[in-house]
Amino acid sequence: MTAPGKPSTAEELRGVGLRVTAARVALLDTVREGDHLGVEAIAAGVRDRVGHISLQAVYEALHALTAAGLLRRIEPPGSPARFEGRVGDNHHHLVCRSCGTVADVDCAVGHAPCLTASDNRGFSVDEAEVIYWGLCPACSSTPDDRL
Amino acid sequence: MTAPGKPSTAEELRGVGLRVTAARVALLDTVREGDHLGVEAIAAGVRDRVGHISLQAVYEALHALTAAGLLRRIEPPGSPARFEGRVGDNHHHLVCRSCGTVADVDCAVGHAPCLTASDNRGFSVDEAEVIYWGLCPACSSTPDDRL
DNA sequence: CACAGACTTGGATCCATTCCATTTCTTGAA
DNA sequence: TTCAAGAAATGGAATGGATCCAAGTCTGTG
Numbered sequence: 150m151t152a153p154g155k156p157s158t159a160e161e162l163r164g165v166g167l168r169v170t171a172a173r174v175a176l177l178d179t180v181r182e183g184d185h186l187g188v189e190a191i192a193a194g195v196r197d198r199v200g201h202i203s204l205q206a207v208y209e210a211l212h213a214l215t216a217a218g219l220l221r222r223i224e225p226p227g228s229p230a231r232f233e234g235r236v237g238d239n240h241h242h243l244v245c246r247s248c249g250t251v252a253d254v255d256c257a258v259g260h261a262p263c264l265t266a267s268d269n270r271g272f273s274v275d276e277a278e279v280i281y282w283g284l285c286p287a288c289s290s291t292p293d294d295r296l
Numbered sequence: 297m298t299a300p301g302k303p304s305t306a307e308e309l310r311g312v313g314l315r316v317t318a319a320r321v322a323l324l325d326t327v328r329e330g331d332h333l334g335v336e337a338i339a340a341g342v343r344d345r346v347g348h349i350s351l352q353a354v355y356e357a358l359h360a361l362t363a364a365g366l367l368r369r370i371e372p373p374g375s376p377a378r379f380e381g382r383v384g385d386n387h388h389h390l391v392c393r394s395c396g397t398v399a400d401v402d403c404a405v406g407h408a409p410c411l412t413a414s415d416n417r418g419f420s421v422d423e424a425e426v427i428y429w430g431l432c433p434a435c436s437s438t439p440d441d442r443l
Numbered sequence: 444c445a446c447a448g449a450c451t452t453g454g455a456t457c458c459a460t461t462c463c464a465t466t467t468c469t470t471g472a473a
Numbered sequence: 474t475t476c477a478a479g480a481a482a483t484g485g486a487a488t489g490g491a492t493c494c495a496a497g498t499c500t501g502t503g
Contacts, residue, residue: 168501170449188490206450208491213449225427226371229490241426247435254428271433278427279388280372281401286418288394315469315480335459353482355460360481376459 165217175199176210180220181234185251191232243272312364322346323357327367328381332398338379390419
């Protein structure tokens with residue numbers, strides 16, 4: 150089974166080996182419907198759906214879902230962590246210096262300097278900050294992950 | 297006066313309208329010699345030079361120097377803020393997921409997808425995170441900066 | 444059904460950062 | 474050189490996001 154079309158939230162959870170609980174389903178839905186929500190906002194959204202959830206449970210679930218690859222965590226310098234449901238595609242973010250609003254942008258692959266977003270969504274961009282994540286030479290030659 | 301060649305640290309401070317104090321000179325030198333240092337490391341470096349400085353003074357001075365454009369603050373998600381002396385040029389960073397080491401990279405302007413750094417310095421990059429800073433449509437049409 | 448895993452409650456704790464009131468110091472002018 | 478204005482530095486307290494802990498309850502899942 151598992152119609153290839155569009156798996157339900159529950160099926161997605163199961164698909165990555167996580168238990169399906171009301172809280173997690175509500176959390177996943179909340180994050181996907183929301184727009185780069187912070188932890189508090191997510192907790193509020195989940196409470197709207199299932200009545201109650203503790204902040205700790207929210208943190209726990211966010212970790213689990215992020216680790217499972219169902220959510221992505223972004224942390225614009227200067228503001229608390231935010232989460233989004235868009236994963237898998239390589240997209241970046243526009244952050245407003247004034248109000249902190251976050252918007253998605255596709256990666257400008259293939260053309261232009263990386264300073265230019267493929268679509269600036271109406272933002273007036275004054276800086277592009279790029280962080281390349283990976284392993285430094287020393288760490289990539291080390292067998293295990295030492296932290 | 298002010299030989300165009302290479303202004304002293306003190307002259308640079310004066311040049312941006314800041315007072316010249318031993319602490320600031322030492323701090324600026326420390327950051328420039330160091331490699332993406334954190335606040336604690338900077339404080340330690342300054343203490344090596346001038347004997348003593350409070351953490352608060354370090355924060356205050358870092359703010360002042362950053363605002364003045366003499367330093368740049370970078371904040372890789374998951375680690376405390378770091379400061380560097382390279383300003384003015386548009387360069388980005390390589391961050392090691394394992395040890396947190398930060399290295400500079402020039403912007404890959406003009407060629408390649410932004411996923412590819414101009415020189416990866418030996419890092420094995422698995423992700424490029426781009427944050428475009430600017431003002432969202434709403435904020436850019438607003439006369440004053442409301443936060 | 445039984446159990447591992449998830450959730451709750453209620454702490455405590457950690458860390459980076461900021462705020463406060465007070466004192467000290469740099470600086471430019473007298 | 475002396476002085477006053479105002480910026481900078483100080484110690485101490487406080488804030489806020491995030492994490493962790495332990496004990497007990499609940500609940501998916503095999």
